[in-house]
Amino acid sequence: MNTRAAHQAAPLSEAVRTRGGQVKEIPLIRIAPEERREVKARAFQAFLNADWAVFTSANSIDVTVDLLREYSDKSLKELFAGKKTAAVGEKTKKKLEGFGLVADLLPDTFDAEHLASLLVNDMSSGQTVFYPKSKQARTVLQDRLTKAQVKVLAAELYDTVPEQRSENALERSLLHREIDAVMFASPSAVHSFYRLSSVKARARFEERGCYAVIGPVTLEALRTYGATAIAVPDKYTIEGMLDSISQYKPDSDTEMGAEK
Incomplete structure (x- = not known):
């Protein structure tokens, strides 16, 4: 899931498709x-x-x-x-x-x-x-x-600010496990995610999925909510974030990159 604002979503979505992945754009913030x-x-x-x-x-x-x-x-x-x-x-x-x-x-x-x-x-x-x-x-x-x-x-x-129009699509995607990873490019997107989604939907997603971040400040914001299923990149770029998702192991006791 690409959570970037609608006018900024294209580069990240294209990077996912270039790697053969599928991406769902659900903007969680607007400027x-x-x-x-x-x-x-x-x-x-x-x-x-x-x-x-x-x-x-x-x-x-x-x-x-x-x-x-x-x-x-x-x-x-x-x-x-x-x-x-x-x-x-x-x-x-x-x-x-x-x-x-x-x-x-x-x-x-x-x-x-x-x-x-x-x-x-x-x-x-x-x-x-x-x-x-x-x-x-x-x-x-x-x-x-x-x-x-x-x-x-x-x-x-x-x-x-949170993109309220995405609330229903976000909830449905999490509950139905339509996505494997939620990608965050800013702390604001993280805060909006927790504001717009329910505890039940997040728990359902976290049974199999993971979160991915593009920067240390975004990672810090995600950790404040107690999230643990996080794919942490070695380098904070789009490519680094996508690498961390592909390398993420659901059964791991630690976050990817946490010891580096």
């Missing part, structure tokens, strides 16, 4: 962009004033591009000229490249903690960071940069 003009106007000015633009998700890039196109007639290359750009992971880096932009900084480990450490080491004194994020975003990146006396111009430009 709700910020609509208040005063908030967007402040965010646009913050972008213009910043030395760095830091992106921790593909969604943060999409909403930033929409913001810039709404408030300026200049091209993206012109608007980003003179700024450095940081991406939290390979997927975010490729999203930037899709808009003709380049990530100047990319951590070896794809999470906010390692990205913050790289930024602190790479930034010059007095530089500022534009940080577009969701209302559900963790505070770790902003907290670590602020602690290092980096000025962060944070802008909450969107919210990630």
